[in-house]
Amino acid sequence: MFMDNSFFSGVTVLDALRENSIDIAEESLLQLKYDPASVWGYIEVHIEQGPVLEWVGFPLGVVQGIAGQTRLKVTVRGSQGHAGTVPMSMRQDPMTAAAELIVLLERLCKHPKDFLSYDGRSNCSTLESLSSSLVCTVGEISSWPSASNVIPGEVTFTVDLRAIDDAGRETVLYELSNQLYQICEKRSVSCIVERKHDANAVMCDADLSSQLKSASYAALKRMTGATQHEIPVIMSGAGHDAMAMSHLTKVGMLFVRCRGGISHSPAEHVLDDDVWAAGLAVLAFLETHV
């Protein structure tokens, strides 16, 4: 099935392999996967893609865990019409409904405690941990037919929702969809919510993390000659290869400071010295294991 998938391009994985002279059956490809018993662990170094390390003034940080994530596609359908002729009171406008839904999402993710109750689905500690890591984003929106003098017939937008606490993420999604359908009903538009992607949170291995911490101390001492204060331990809101590797083995991650916390932008930048520090930390880590 995987080999016959064409994803976005229309070219199947099998076609792409064959075009590159790799004639392989799906069964043999599956046999290539690692035997968990043969793998000791997985270490990943990545730029932080956020502002924390720069803010605390450290080139390196140890990752405690990676947030779980859900991506939704929300389609809001209303009644397409003429921008000049349909009275405001007679509209079923999916654009204003989408705007209300997006503002609801922001309020829910900024203040989950105002929305979620202390019942069986969410207790006090889940709400605390949720509030600290929950982030929600609408990164794409499109309307049809997308003309300045037309009340749209349909608006589609994406939701990217992340939290370190999987149960909390589910609780937020449950609350979001409840409120979303209520708003759509109130505005006489129809809403379809499709769940496009889910990945559970991954916690880094405590031993690997403490070894990476010691290795980071050693690297920074070697570079600056000074003993560093506590190396920051941070959560990753971004997804990483370590998430996939965690199904196979224990994982550990090191973050490298980036300028302004900017990422997913051409302005993304790291200092050469910080990359050097990360290299020395990995070397120090390896030296304790050979």
Ligand SMILES: NC(=O)N[C@H](N)C(=O)O
């Ligand atoms: N490291 C990343 O930016 N990973 C993904 N693209 C993500 O978190 O969306």
